[in-house]
Amino acid sequence: MFTSQDLNYLKNKGIELKSIESQVEAFTKGFPFLDIHGPAVPGNGIIQLTLQQQYEYERRYNEWKGSRVKFVPASGAASRMFKDLFEASVLLSQSNTATLSGNAALFFQNLEKFAFYGPLSRTEGFNPGDRKKVIDLLLGPEGLRYGSLPKGLILFHNYPSGPRTAFEEHLVESAFYCTDPKGLASLHFTVSEEHVPLFSDLWNKVKSRYQSRFGITYNVSFSVQDPATDTIAVDLQNQPFRKNDGTLLFRPGGHGALLENLNKIKDDIVFIKNIDNVVPEPLLSPVIHWKKVLAGLLLECRKKISDYLADLQNGAEPLRMKEIAAFLEEKFCITHPAVDPDNYRSYLYSKLNRPLRVCGMVPAAGEPGGGPFRVTDNDGAGSLQILESVQLQRPYPASTHFNPVDIVCSCKAYDGTSYHLPAFRDDSTGFISQKSMEGRELKALELPGLWNGGMSRWNTLFVEVPPATFNPVKTVTDLLRKEHNY
Secondary structure (H helix, E strand, C coil): CCCHHHHHHHHCCCCCHHHHHHHHHHHHCCCCEEEEEEEEEEEEHHHHHHHHHHHHHHHHHHHHHCCCEEEEECCCCCCCHHHHHHHHHHHHHHCCCCCCCCCHHHHCCCHHHCCCHHHHHHCCCCCCCCCHHHHHHCCCCCCCCHHCCCHHHCCEECCCCEEEHHHHHHHHHHHHHCCCCCEEEEEECCHHHHHHHHHHHHHHHHHHHHHHCCCCCEEEEEEEECCHHHCCCCCCCCCEEEEECCCCCCCCCCHHHHHHHCCCCCEEEEEEEEECCCCCCCHCCCHHHHHHHHHHHHHHCCCCCCHHHHHHHHCHHHHHHHHHHHHHHHHHHHCCCCCHHHHHHHHHHHHHHEEEEEEEEEEEECCCCCCEEECCCCCCCCEEEEHHHCCCCCCCCCCCEECCCCCECEEEECCCCCCCCCHHHCCHCEEEEEEEECCEEEEEECCCCCCCCHCCCEEEEEEEEEEHHCCCCHHHHHCCCCCCCC
């Protein structure tokens, strides 16, 4: 199946042959469907906190002295954000008097309201009456190049002092809840390799401004997706897909590949948030409040888990083990299978001794995104999982909530060592999708999603958070919403 040239190529990418063989096998066999009970709902998988509880958890976090970092997946290109404008450009190239509709029409009706209008209007050849030229200057190489830049480098919001990119808004947001008692705010962005210089240049340009503004020190770092996490593509007969030049085709393994990046983070608490989910500074109050609430709840659970693990190590009595089992069921919806009494202590220990995450869940309002579900794992125990629609083999009752990727994590064990996160991934939860290249159909493989199968064996809490904490920018006209055009 593989030539000596293929094997050298794999070696250079850092990919083991057995990994490729298992990927090809996955295309042939497919992935098993999960044993799903139904969506997690308030009272059965989703926690609704009272105001008193919220303030208590916020206080707990405010008093905490440990290290913290914000982890921001930011490698995605903004091309999908401008999909309607790309299509409009084709239409206008056929006729410069063509009538535009939908988001493209809305874009031109509100052109001056966008934060990037100033730089756009100053580009050579700009003419607001020439719609085709406006799109070319916004998206193309002769202008702002937004069609090939990542979202993090797009100007999102206007301020009297000048517009800010999504990257800068994450710096601002982090100053309010991700700064430790020593005044250090740590952020880690995962970016595409070709964009590292652009992010670094922007960071060096604005660093002193924001450090002076907030009186803190930022520790900003970047990483790229490891080429060794790329996955092989196959043809429709499940044979390795070869490009016209005869070489194998590898594709990025999706955001699940970022588990390796997250695995290198060693801080006590990790906040995970997508690059496009930011709001202007005057609207940050609910965001800051709920980030602290989720972190405070995580700290409370982590302390309880640490105490229980110590008890189990010291030979916990049956009554204490019963209490631990009840805690697992109440907090994480871990229902317990029949376990041999001789193995019961080790079973409880294995269920407690895992990475921990607290996930904000927004009431469903038609936004795209994964949902919270209750499932049965391979060992017969129940758990909470974030699932995408492709993982559902049949329709289920509509989820009352969805996942906005608002997650607070603890990746350290009770003894202070770091968990090896890939050990808690479910490799049987990857995705297979249909693509094409060079005029031929192919099948592509995505690794288990970072917050889906990548965190399958984590202990999970779902907490209801308000819609004000979730304001993604999926299309350019989302920037016209009141939450962004403040």
